[in-house]
Amino acid sequence: MVNLLDMISWLPSIPYQPAGEGYWSPVTSTINWCEEDYYATIYSAEIVNTLTNLLFMYLAFKGIASCIRNDHDRIFLVTYLGYLVVGTGSFWFHATLKCKSSDKRHGSNETDRAPDPWQLVDELSMIYTTCLMCYATFSYNKSKQYSIILAVFLIALAAFITGYYHYLQDPTFHQNAYALLTATVLLRAMYIMETSLRPSLRSAEKKQDRDDAEETDDTKATKEYNRQDRRDGDILKNMWMLIGTGLTIFLSGFGIWALDNVFCSKLIGWRRQIGLPWGILLEGHGWWHIMTGVGAYYYIVWGIWLRHCLNGKHDEYDLVWPNIFLRVPVVVRREGPNKASYQNGSAKKSM
Structure with a gap:
């Protein structure tokens, strides 16, 4: 890495200014990250960690507009609103790095610090948004009593996590709770997707209907079943592509954040050596915002598409994803029976 820094030292750059005081000083948050404070502007404690949340906010508005335009289930509109709260809370928290101070501890010069509302919004809204997706996943096709x-249960769980985290003030607890919730919802949704769309895993009733059509030599019905199998096979392939891409981006963001925590002192030295704007590329927490934001967006899009398929609307909606690397996916309602279906960069006519 040092050799690489020497190789790019010829690039024009602006020296980092010493970390100092700013508009929101002093920094009192219970957590601070590897980005130095107030080195670029007095109005943002961590400028990269602040501005990278704009991607969260952009994708949230994009998702909200898509839900309204394409008549997606209301639970996903609420989820995107929660996603917007995540980005907004994180934006203001990283800009200020403030927390509330309470009375001094008895017999000590230390002051108890309670997390600022924006810090809680930044961290706990991730839990609340995942709980919404948990409800969307586990309540589908269930009775009203079960859904209530x-x-x-999910409200009580969210309240418990909120209270216990506020008491404990340990980021590890929040991270573990978020990871466990996300893994639970993800695995459940994968199971539903496979058992609902994979022809070989369909219910006995659907298999019997197909067998009856073949035994009675119902050519029209058999052709329709064959078409549905091909359609669902294509949907599954593209869904797994969506899941794989989203998970790869999401987990890569976590990996970069972990490296940022472990090698913070070295990263600060490297950033100061190469200067601005190139040092921005070594802001690991900023990359975490970008990559987890995109990964979470992919996850919500997948949930929307899966819900339409579960509702029997396979032929009414398409995944529009013309370029895996340059465009984020969106699920849109077809405007006509011959509208082209764009999936993973290739266009094909919908039958």
Whole structure:
């Protein structure tokens, strides 16, 4: 890495200014990250960690507009609103790095610090948004009584995590709770996707209907079943592509954040050596914002598409994803029976 820094030392750059005081000083948050404070502007404690949240906010508005335009289930509109709260809370928290101070501890010069509302919004809204996706996943096709019990349970769970995290003030607890919730919802959604769309895993009733059509030599019905199998096979392939891409981006963001925490002192030295704007590329927490934001967006899009398929609307909606690397996906309602279906960069006519 040092040799690489020597190789690019010829690039024009602006020296980093010493970390200092700013508009929101002093920094009192219970957590601070590897980005130095107030080196670029007095109005943002961590300028990169602040501005990278704009991607969260952009994707949230894009998702909200898509839900309204394409008549997606309301639960996903609420989820995108929660996603917007995540980005907004993180934006203001990284800009200020403030927390509330309470009375001094008895017999000590130290002051107890309670997390600022924006810090709680930044961290806990991730839990609340995942709980919304958990409700969307586990309540589908269930009775009203089951859905109410699930909603009460998730509200109680979110309240417990909020209270315990506020008491504990340990980021590890928040991270573990978020990871466990996300893994639970993800695995459940994968199971539903496979058992609902994979022809070999369909219910006995659907298999019997197909067998009856073949036995009675119902050519029209058999052709329709064959078409549905091909369609669902294509949908599954593209869904797994969506999941794989989103997970890769999401987990890569976590990996970069972990490296940022471990090698913080070295990264600060490297950033100061190469100067601005190139040092921005070594801001690991900023990359975490970008990559987890995109990964979470992919996850919500997948949930929307899966819900339409579960509702039997396979032929009414398409995944529009013309370029995996340059465009984010969106699920849109077809405007006509011959509208081209764009999936993973290739266009094909919908039958």
